[in-house]
Amino acid sequence: MKVIEKILESTAAGDAGKTVFSFEFFPPKTEEGVENLFERMERMVAHNPTFCDITWGAGGSTAELTLEIARRMQNLVCVETMMHLTCTNMPVEKIDHALETIKKDGIQNVLALRGDPPRGQDKFVQIQGGFACALDLVEHIRKSYEAHPEVIESNGLATPEAYANDLAYLKRKVDAGADVIVTQLFYDVDNFLKFIPSEITAALEPIKDNEEAVRAYGVQLGTEMCKKIMASGIKTLHLYTLNMEKSALGILTNLGLIEESKISRPLPWRRPTNLFRLKEDVRPIFWANRPKSYITRTTGWEQYPHGRWGNASNASYGALTDHQKFMKYCLGQLKTSPWSELDALQPETKIIDEQLASINLKGFLTINSQPPVNGAKSELPSVGWGPAGGYVYQKAYVEFFCSGDKLNALVEKSKAYPSLTYVAVNKDGNLVSNVGINDVNAVTWGVFPAKEIIQPTVVDPSSFLIWKDEAFEIWSRGWAQLYSEDDSSRTLLQEVQNTYYLVSLVDNDYINSNLFTVFKDF
Amino acid sequence: MKVIEKILESTAAGDAGKTVFSFEFFPPKTEEGVENLFERMERMVAHNPTFCDITWGAGGSTAELTLEIARRMQNLVCVETMMHLTCTNMPVEKIDHALETIKKDGIQNVLALRGDPPRGQDKFVQIQGGFACALDLVEHIRKSYEAHPEVIESNGLATPEAYANDLAYLKRKVDAGADVIVTQLFYDVDNFLKFIPSEITAALEPIKDNEEAVRAYGVQLGTEMCKKIMASGIKTLHLYTLNMEKSALGILTNLGLIEESKISRPLPWRRPTNLFRLKEDVRPIFWANRPKSYITRTTGWEQYPHGRWGNASNASYGALTDHQKFMKYCLGQLKTSPWSELDALQPETKIIDEQLASINLKGFLTINSQPPVNGAKSELPSVGWGPAGGYVYQKAYVEFFCSGDKLNALVEKSKAYPSLTYVAVNKDGNLVSNVGINDVNAVTWGVFPAKEIIQPTVVDPSSFLIWKDEAFEIWSRGWAQLYSEDDSSRTLLQEVQNTYYLVSLVDNDYINSNLFTVFKDF
Incomplete structure (x- = not known):
């Protein structure tokens, strides 16, 4: 734009x-x-x-x-x-x-x-x-x-x-x-308003050796300048x-133009500005913590899905061949997990962090999740997104690695919970699922005044099979290779990679959600 | 199919x-x-x-x-x-x-x-x-x-x-x-099962003059025949x-294959079977009571909207030129109102019939409406539709004719209700609205296990302007022309047609809905 x-x-x-x-x-x-x-x-x-x-x-x-x-x-x-x-x-x-x-x-x-x-x-x-x-x-x-x-x-x-x-x-x-x-x-400012710059250095002379003071003066000066500019109608x-970062944000905070607690999200993920993907408003949940990987893989798609996912279900995802960049994403900037590119857990994850910790201890190694949301106001900082005056929804979601035995037990127990749907796959592509490969499940959606329903996040089994290659690769490339070849940690990690299943689990009942109940007897 | x-x-x-x-x-x-x-x-x-x-x-x-x-x-x-x-x-x-x-x-x-x-x-x-x-x-x-x-x-x-x-x-x-x-x-049946017919007339001889008895015998016989057929594995x-109608439905009821209270709806309106519109799953609400008129107008569209309305917003609606058919729709088969092709009010309308009656008395002549629904189970006979295990939603909607004075007062009062959006237009096309012409509003949607959100009914201001021609025409062609030219009823109806506004009003807050509150002081 x-x-x-x-x-x-x-x-x-x-x-x-x-x-x-x-x-x-x-x-x-x-x-x-x-x-x-x-x-x-x-x-x-x-x-x-x-x-x-x-x-x-x-x-x-x-x-x-x-x-x-x-x-x-x-x-x-x-x-x-x-x-x-x-x-x-x-x-x-x-x-x-x-x-x-x-x-x-x-x-x-x-x-x-x-x-x-x-x-x-x-x-x-x-x-x-x-x-x-x-x-x-x-x-x-x-x-x-x-x-x-x-x-x-x-x-x-x-x-x-x-x-x-x-x-x-x-x-x-x-x-x-x-x-x-x-x-x-x-x-x-006066000269700016007259379209001619002037000097300010004299005021800095007495404090020039005190970095904090210089910064504080700068923020103060900048704030006053901006107020004057704004007062003139600009x-x-x-x-x-x-x-x-700090001076610029400090000035804007002083001016009341930004507020940490009021950061709003047009969509649950950051909306693309690239001319070619302006209309994009649906993505698979699997890359929720790896948006850059998703963008890189899907660069060059002829059409980006909007409104619903169906249209793009056959779009091919490019292979992630640039391994150096991949490593940097996994290990360089990223502080939480090799499966996340984000600086920190998403705020909403705090809602379910105890349950997540509990199932991790039981051998379900979680890499992605979201809590259920039943009509929260779109203005809420934790789970809200989109324009004001709307309501947002989420189906509870958790994605994890687990052993074949754990998966079998989970499949058995989930029969008592008809609202649960799952897709599981191991490194070799063996699939265990109670939904069809074309059953695209909207897991985040929003209802807004005078708008169609927006459904920005979906669980798409076809995309899941692409994502699993990336997710399994991280065990070796993003983690095991940090150890020497004969290190027992490396052997263990490679065994996990070769035998575990990657499982995507949705609770479709977002009103009376019991996603974690199915894990209670493990 | x-x-x-x-x-x-x-x-x-x-x-x-x-x-x-x-x-x-x-x-x-x-x-x-x-x-x-x-x-x-x-x-x-x-x-x-x-x-x-x-x-x-x-x-x-x-x-x-x-x-x-x-x-x-x-x-x-x-x-x-x-x-x-x-x-x-x-x-x-x-x-x-x-x-x-x-x-x-x-x-x-x-x-x-x-x-x-x-x-x-x-x-x-x-x-x-x-x-x-x-x-x-x-x-x-x-x-x-x-x-x-x-x-x-x-x-x-x-x-x-x-x-x-x-x-x-x-x-x-x-x-x-x-x-x-x-x-x-x-x-x-035995002969059918052997692939050869036989006769049954003897049993009817004693009751042949009693129509009710013949029908009852027929239903009884048909039921037994079907049971035998089904028992054979067919x-x-x-x-x-x-x-x-009655015999066929009676047999199926006896067999437990149908039940009046279990009539289910895949969508709020009857899904098309025509090969060319199989994917259609979104329609403007305006023709909700005139589905045949809608289908006739839109026959020949190259693409029917599915997933969302946006794609079809520029599709042209054919003019409804077949006036004889139009009249038949309006006056022949139809018992409720010239603006409805349906046999009776939709069941859900009972939920709001008192409010509707009340505002009609105040001069807002309603022709279409739906009550708000906040996550009702999809199996409910009144407002439910779609597969089992889902939840359905509606924004409260009412569409009516009213005078310009009433409209002005309503516009004024609605400022106290920020969740209300409206589009109003008179016969000549004068538009009064608080939304943009491209603001398509989903007013009925459903959330189902392992599915994308389905939004079968929308309020689309562009379509509303097409609908208004049809809606205003009914005043004269469907009603006023029933009276002779000098009848005062005819004059009155034509005055209404020339001066009233057609108003589409949505309460976007389907959780705490107050669509009718705005009318309370009229």
């Missing part, structure tokens, strides 16, 4: 006085820095910025990294992403390569810049086959603009002539098709985060 | 001992007889026969009527229909015309017969360009068979030779592709109803 549309939608819809915000990041210098940035970004994106942007790096020096970060932002973090693009050192072929790459990645927003002169040069010189200015670039791609500090004099003020020129030039860029205008970073704040 | 598939599905699925039944009808001689037959058929079809068939009439004499009845059975009554087709007086062009007609009408079942000789002839003679026997016809269309009574001698028994020949001939028809075999009407009963 185009940033301008999101801004218009947010500021127009219902609450016309709403102020929206966005975050800007730059490409870190090290691989570890990149992973840290993404962890930070996940937390910041939870507050629903209108968009985030990533800078291009001086002279195109970070071109490939910027493209890769933009791709991950749009597709895996699932935030609307705007990529910066400058003319510096960029012949038109390189510009087109960048534009084609992001187009393929489902990104629709570019911040078009002339860029600084290449390192060591004073003045920007148009390269052979390149562009002379952002206007050229806007005309080439009909995109965005910023005011460039070159017209600012050494006293921090622009000449009246430069000011007039700059405004006229801005008008031409808009005339050429620019939708959104982003100012350069600034500290002086409803769109774009924060240059300098890749830092 | 092919009858053989339905039989196999019914007798195989789960309850392997289940006996299924079907009804046979013949084309009545008068137009009134046809309408009576359809009323009877509606009630009989409510008991879910596997299929119904309609005979071809001696010598093709009823060909066009049989084709029309078959079309209405399949498409408007929505019962799986088998049409008889004989070779008598039928050159191949006529046979192909009949086959093409039913194919277009979404009918997949033909009972292929040789037929009796033409009236006045003793022996069947193959006509120029026609077929000699059912085998030819089966080979021509790969369809069905019956044992023909011509091989039966005057004592009611077949010769051993004829018996052997007939069995061999039957085998050839099956080899040629016949799926289902229907015996000729018979009264002697699971498929085909009843030649002779277009009579």
Whole structure:
């Protein structure tokens, strides 16, 4: 979606006085820095910025990294992403390569810049086959603009002539098709409001050695600046985060624009922003804790399921061949379990954590679960999602590994509980089930005013057979291989992998749920 | 769906001992007889026969009527229909015309017969360009068979030779592709079991002048016959109803195969059997009381919505140009209101009949409604539908005509009830609404074990604008025209038509519903 549309939608819809915000990041210098940035970004994106942007790096020096970060932002973090693009050192072929790459990645927003002169040069010189200015670039791609500090004099003020020129030039860029205008970073609101930056450094001098004090001053200053901006009637704040989380979130908290307890979810999983999967609103539950793996596997599907799962039941899931990335997902960023990519257990899991602990002790090794929900208000932070005024539902679900013996006993006991349906499969594909392979079961759904029923999470036996390959592989690749070949832990883990069943168990009676009762005599 | 598939599905699925039944009808001689037959058929079809068939009439004499009845059975009554087709007086062009007609009408079942000789002839003679026997016809269309009574001698028994020949001939028809075999009407089970009819008339002699006694004897005899048939292991009963309702239903009731209180509904409206709309499972609520009008309007849609309504929101509704049929729908068969094609109020309406009466007295002239339902068991006869073990839901709904003044007051009062959404429109198309034109609202849905959410009824503002033309037209065409031109009733009705609004009102809070509270101060 185009940033301008999101801004218009947010500021127009219902609450016309709403102020929206966005975050800007730059490409870190090290691989570890990149992973840290993404962890930070996940937390910041939870507050629903209108968009985030990533800078291009001086002279195109970070071109490939910027493209890769933009791709991950749009597709895996699932935030609307705007990529910066400058003319510096960029012949038109390189510009087109960048534009084609992001187009393929489902990104629709570019911040078009002339860029600084290449390192060591004073003045920007148009390269052979390149562009002379952002206007050229806007005309080439009909995109965005910023005011460039070159017209600012050494006293921090622009000449009246430069000011007039700059405004006229801005008008031409808009005339050429620019939708959104982003100012350069600034500290002086009055000058911003007059369209000219100024300086603030003096106030920092006395506290410059006290990092905490500098940060607190920054947050305080930022808050005051934003208040002044908002008081002037401007409803769109774009924060240059300098890749830092706390100051940006601190300012927005002070302004009352975000609140930790009010993080809302449009769907139980983060809605895709990629142009090609905008309509996607149904997913199998199996990848609930591995959304990035799911997105990666299903990239390139011609149609993403929406409304119901049926249409996509024959879609092929790509094999997860990039094992290095796979390992990183399993072991690098992830702190809870090799089967989860998430930072922590989902909040709703707390509702059933004692039952889960109990059945784990009995030899049912759980890797995924959700509690039953019978018409909870959609605003509830724990299980709620979707627009206000609705009701959400879940069928109780638990997914686990267990031995063949345990499975047999469970199948026997479950006959006394007709509302339970299960699908179980071992590594070799032996299937034990009391439902049909095409019986797609909606396990999370929501009912909202003037809307059709939304059913974002399903148990689909066909998808389960794809998921089991990934789930079983984690025993060896994600875990056993951490031990040396003759280590007894490794032997044990491999035996589990070869003999256990992966079991998906649903209690279809979400009103009088007894999912865990079937385990009570184990 | 092919009858053989339905039989196999019914007798195989789960309850392997289940006996299924079907009804046979013949084309009545008068137009009134046809309408009576359809009323009877509606009630009989409510008991879910596997299929119904309609005979071809001696010598093709009823060909066009049989084709029309078959079309209405399949498409408007929505019962799986088998049409008889004989070779008598039928050159191949006529046979192909009949086959093409039913194919277009979404009918997949033909009972292929040789037929009796033409009236006045003793022996069947193959006509120029026609077929000699059912085998030819089966080979021509790969369809069905019956044992023909011509091989039966005057004592009611077949010769051993004829018996052997007939069995061999039957085998050839099956080899040629016949799926289902229907015996000729018979009264002697032992002979049926030996594949030869016998007589029963003697037993009727003493009671032949007492119609009630004859009927009671018939039901008793039929019941005993069926018991004997079922005891022999046969699971498929085909009843030649002779277009009579009570005997056929009486026998099935005695056998425990049907029960008035156990009529179940796969969906809130009768599921289509037409081949082309098998997947249809979502409809706008507006035609809830006029299903035949809805089916007629939407015949020929390329895709019928399933899963959700969104996909079909742009489908065009044909104009209802056949006014004679329209009038018949409105005034002929229908006893409740010009806006309903149904025999009586739907059972669930009893839940809210007092409230409805009350608001009608206040000037809100209701034509459609449903009570709120919050997770009722799917087996409940009043509001239940779909497979057992599920839960069904409804948002409270009411649709009515009212004056512009009443509408304005209602709009004002509804501000105190944020869960209410409405769309109102007058004859000229002036729209008053608090939802968007594309806000499709699911107002009936069901949650079932191992299934996606089913949402068969929606309020779709776009469809509402189509429906309003039909609804307003009924004021004049269905009502005002009953009076002479200068009658004051006619003037009043036409004024109502020209000035009132048609209003669709939903209470989106089906858990704490207060749809009628908003009317309390009128």
